[in-house]
Amino acid sequence: MIEIKNLSQSYKNKQVLKDISLTIERNEYCALVGRNGAGKSTLIRSILGLQPVKKGSITLGGFPNSKGDWKKIVSYLPEKFHLYPHLTGEENMRFFASLGTGEIDEKKIEEKLKMVSLWEDRHNQVKGYSKGMLQRLGLCVMLYYDTDVLILDEPTSGLDPLGREEILQILKSLSGKTILMASHHMDEIKQICSHVVFLEDGKMTKYTVDEFLNEHLKGADYK
């Protein structure tokens, strides 16, 4: 579903990604792991076409990321995103739903709000939502589009253990999705991911979760 070939990225003289090649197959749940500054955001930004690719190529579902068609199969949840605080949860959903074809699928909004346990709170203004609720609403917007590929940048960042668990359970309940998710939390990676994409010194290695744990956790780099 995601294919990266010989990707290199630099900022001025600093090379951040060095000749990276990666294939993420359909139905794989991949954690994107690396120390601060390893290049995780640079990789995500490159995949999403937010950063021009000068060297290498990226395709999503067979579509080059330089052309628009790939957007039909990919949704992205940034680490920081904006919702309208004066609108209710449901009104926010309706707003984002209308950005697609212009038509709003009310049944689907109901289904997704229930999926993220916000149906009861749908008539409340978002300004009163907790961080966990906001994160679930962000996820709900993303899930509304029913895309095959989900890219998430630290979706549980800043949440308490219960809030994190709620997000993980939602992701776990999905089927037929391909996920790339930046994460610093080994416990959540173990819980929901099949693979780890590890960035270090500009190089990338893809492991199964067990391989990664055996290789890297003896020194307790990540917990």
Ligand SMILES: Nc1ncnc2c1ncn2[C@@H]1O[C@H](COP(=O)(O)OP(=O)(O)OP(=O)(O)O)[C@@H](O)[C@H]1O
């Ligand atoms: N716009 C930019 N201009 C110059 N250098 C940048 C820019 N963006 C990122 N960098 C540098 O590139 C390197 C990789 O940054 P990136 O944000 O991709 O890492 P990251 O793995 O996402 O880090 P974190 O875990 O802290 O979010 C870092 O050394 C960073 O300082």
